[in-house]
Amino acid sequence: MSVSKASVELPILDISQPLSPSSLSLLADACRKWGFFHIKNHGISKDIYNKLHSFSNEIFSLPSETKLKIGPLSSLNTYTPHFIASPFFETLRVSGPNFLASAQSSADSLFNQKSPHQFSEILQEYGDKMTELSRKIIKNILMSLGEGFDTKYHESHFKNCHGYLRINNYTPPETLGEDEEPEGLGMHTDMSCVTIVYQDQTGGLQVKSSAGDWVDIAPCDESESESESDSEALVVNIGDLLQAWSNDRLRSSEHRVVLRRPAINRFSIAFFWGFEDEKVVSAPEEVVGDGGKRLYKPFVCSDYLKFRENDERGKFEKVGFTVRDFAGNAITKDFEEK
Numbered sequence: 001m002s003v004s005k006a007s008v009e010l011p012i013l014d015i016s017q018p019l020s021p022s023s024l025s026l027l028a029d030a031c032r033k034w035g036f037f038h039i040k041n042h043g044i045s046k047d048i049y050n051k052l053h054s055f056s057n058e059i060f061s062l063p064s065e066t067k068l069k070i071g072p073l074s075s076l077n078t079y080t081p082h083f084i085a086s087p088f089f090e091t092l093r094v095s096g097p098n099f100l101a102s103a104q105s106s107a108d109s110l111f112n113q114k115s116p117h118q119f120s121e122i123l124q125e126y127g128d129k130m131t132e133l134s135r136k137i138i139k140n141i142l143m144s145l146g147e148g149f150d151t152k153y154h155e156s157h158f159k160n161c162h163g164y165l166r167i168n169n170y171t172p173p174e175t176l177g178e179d180e181e182p183e184g185l186g187m188h189t190d191m192s193c194v195t196i197v198y199q200d201q202t203g204g205l206q207v208k209s210s211a212g213d214w215v216d217i218a219p220c221d222e223s224e225s226e227s228e229s230d231s232e233a234l235v236v237n238i239g240d241l242l243q244a245w246s247n248d249r250l251r252s253s254e255h256r257v258v259l260r261r262p263a264i265n266r267f268s269i270a271f272f273w274g275f276e277d278e279k280v281v282s283a284p285e286e287v288v289g290d291g292g293k294r295l296y297k298p299f300v301c302s303d304y305l306k307f308r309e310n311d312e313r314g315k316f317e318k319v320g321f322t323v324r325d326f327a328g329n330a331i332t333k334d335f336e337e338k
């Protein structure tokens, strides 16, 4: 296994402000080279994360039989147990736009009664914030691609996007050797347009460079920087849908999560924001640019999701296939590392 301790320097963008031309250019570079960047001043406090973390712990600490009431063989199917994506990973899905109803139906089944609403209410607030942030992020990415692209494409292409949350719990094996770094979540690309990830201070998220090396995306605690906010910067990454829509001008990078010593649980929340099912994904002429080659055949969004989700493993792990295999024309451009 290749072990890399190098950590990539990603821009940290202040999402509460309109981005300056120099920040837009940092954003464009990061999206082309890594498909990853950080955002700060996103308006979600540490207090919210602490609450989400402790409620989630309560759920993940329930006996397996209880959790399986909402597992893959149940009608709800919001919980994915260990040994599907990896032996060390379990996850709870909360679907939007009614995050409250989705979280509440899982909680009610788990606790076998009408349970208190606080967890669901916080998830509604969190989901709404993520939705708003995703819109802002897409707008900024469009601005970074070309002048006037946000007004041209934001409404016409992205207004029906929608999102869901996954709350992830990584439980490493109790004995972990010094150089042992088992995969908590295997290499994959996201099927979204953009994904917003909160990772706790444990670390272990890695992105593959265009040269093929794994590099760390270190947790970035804003409260340690000069920022006034009391929260951590969030990780944002480009998903396959936006890579195809942008004709590879934006990169959907392979990434994974490795587990390290000390062998403690790792907690993360990912928000996936993507096109509506029926959307035909096709890069606009102007995005492809004069003389540019079209790298993907137009495809229907849900057909790609089905292609990836045809079995439970394919959703998470070691995807042999990405959007390039699904809709790519023979000639695909390699991402330059500049």
Ligand SMILES: O=C(O)CCC(=O)C(=O)O
Residues within 6 Å of the ligand: 166, 168, 185, 190, 197, 198, 199, 205, 255, 256, 257, 268, 269, 270
């Ligand atoms: O747990 C993380 O930090 C990342 C999770 C992830 O990549 C995913 O859920 O797609």
Ligand SMILES: [Fe+2]
Residues within 6 Å of the ligand: 188, 189, 190, 195, 255
């Ligand atoms: Fe991911």
